[in-house]
Amino acid sequence: MQVNWEIRENTMHIYLTGELDHHAARTVLEQAGQAVDGNLPMRCVLNLSGLAFMDSSGIAVVLGIHRRLKAYGGELKISGIPAQAMRVLHTAGVDRLVSII
Amino acid sequence: MKILNELKMEFDSRSVNEGLARSAISQFAAQLDPTLEELGDIKTAVSEAVTNAIVHAYPEHIGRVWLRVRVLEGGVLELVVRDRGVGIPNLDEARLPMYTTGGADRAGMGFTIMDSFMDTLKVRSDQGKGTTVTMRRRVLPRSFR
Numbered sequence: 001m002q003v004n005w006e007i008r009e010n011t012m013h014i015y016l017t018g019e020l021d022h023h024a025a026r027t028v029l030e031q032a033g034q035a036v037d038g039n040l041p042m043r044c045v046l047n048l049s050g051l052a053f054m055d056s057s058g059i060a061v062v063l064g065i066h067r068r069l070k071a072y073g074g075e076l077k078i079s080g081i082p083a084q085a086m087r088v089l090h091t092a093g094v095d096r097l098v099s100i101i
Numbered sequence: 102m103k104i105l106n107e108l109k110m111e112f113d114s115r116s117v118n119e120g121l122a123r124s125a126i127s128q129f130a131a132q133l134d135p136t137l138e139e140l141g142d143i144k145t146a147v148s149e150a151v152t153n154a155i156v157h158a159y160p161e162h163i164g165r166v167w168l169r170v171r172v173l174e175g176g177v178l179e180l181v182v183r184d185r186g187v188g189i190p191n192l193d194e195a196r197l198p199m200y201t202t203g204g205a206d207r208a209g210m211g212f213t214i215m216d217s218f219m220d221t222l223k224v225r226s227d228q229g230k231g232t233t234v235t236m237r238r239r240v241l242p243r244s245f246r
Contacts, residue, residue, distance in 0.1 A: 022119060
């Protein structure tokens with residue numbers, strides 16, 4: 001599981017690649033959290049197009065990043081969601097909490 | 102229902118084995134020629150059940166997790182995930198969406214996802230003896246799609 005990020009035009013883009021399960025979740029949340037805390041972006045896009053699999057552990061990761069940003073008024077959007085991950089996010093109602101682009 | 106094929110696995114309750122369980126089930130389920138969506142649902146449900154056993158069944162030590170998957174007559178895939186861990190004290194509560202006794206990295210959506218991604222879900226838990234999760238999903242033959 002890989003976490004990469006960059007800042008382009010005042011927006012932080014976080015890219016997750018691999019299989020996001022419970023085994024990977026803690027490290028992903030730590031790495032993404034550090035990126036957010038170190039830069040405090042007002043806009044953040046979580047790009048999930050590199051995910052080969054995601055279970056409910058991914059919900060905790062998305063909500064964790066969402067909460068971190070919200071704490072200081074930042075905004076999270078999710079993009080490039082593969083169909084399998086979308087089913088998981090939709091079942092949990094995450095698509096009603098976080099905007100999807 | 103007649104059993105047409107069966108696979109059994111036993112592994113340590115270490116999180117690194119979650120991916121292994123998913124791959125094995127995915128390969129085994131391939132004989133039913135599932136769509137990508139069906140396969141995704143099955144893999145997700147297995148991942149949730151195995152993760153529950155790994156996170157909750159053995160809080161103090163590494164225990165064993167048993168996984169059994171069968172192809173039954175009529176294109177039905179049956180999955181059983183069993184542990185001999187602490188058991189679930191309140192099953193009704195545990196099955197509620199967003200309910201978790203895990204930390205901030207858990208969403209409490211495991212049972213909700215198993216329930217919506219599979220046709221049937223049965224959970225049996227005895228405190229101090231362990232938990233058995235049984236799930237079934239019918240994979241539609243191609244001519245019906």
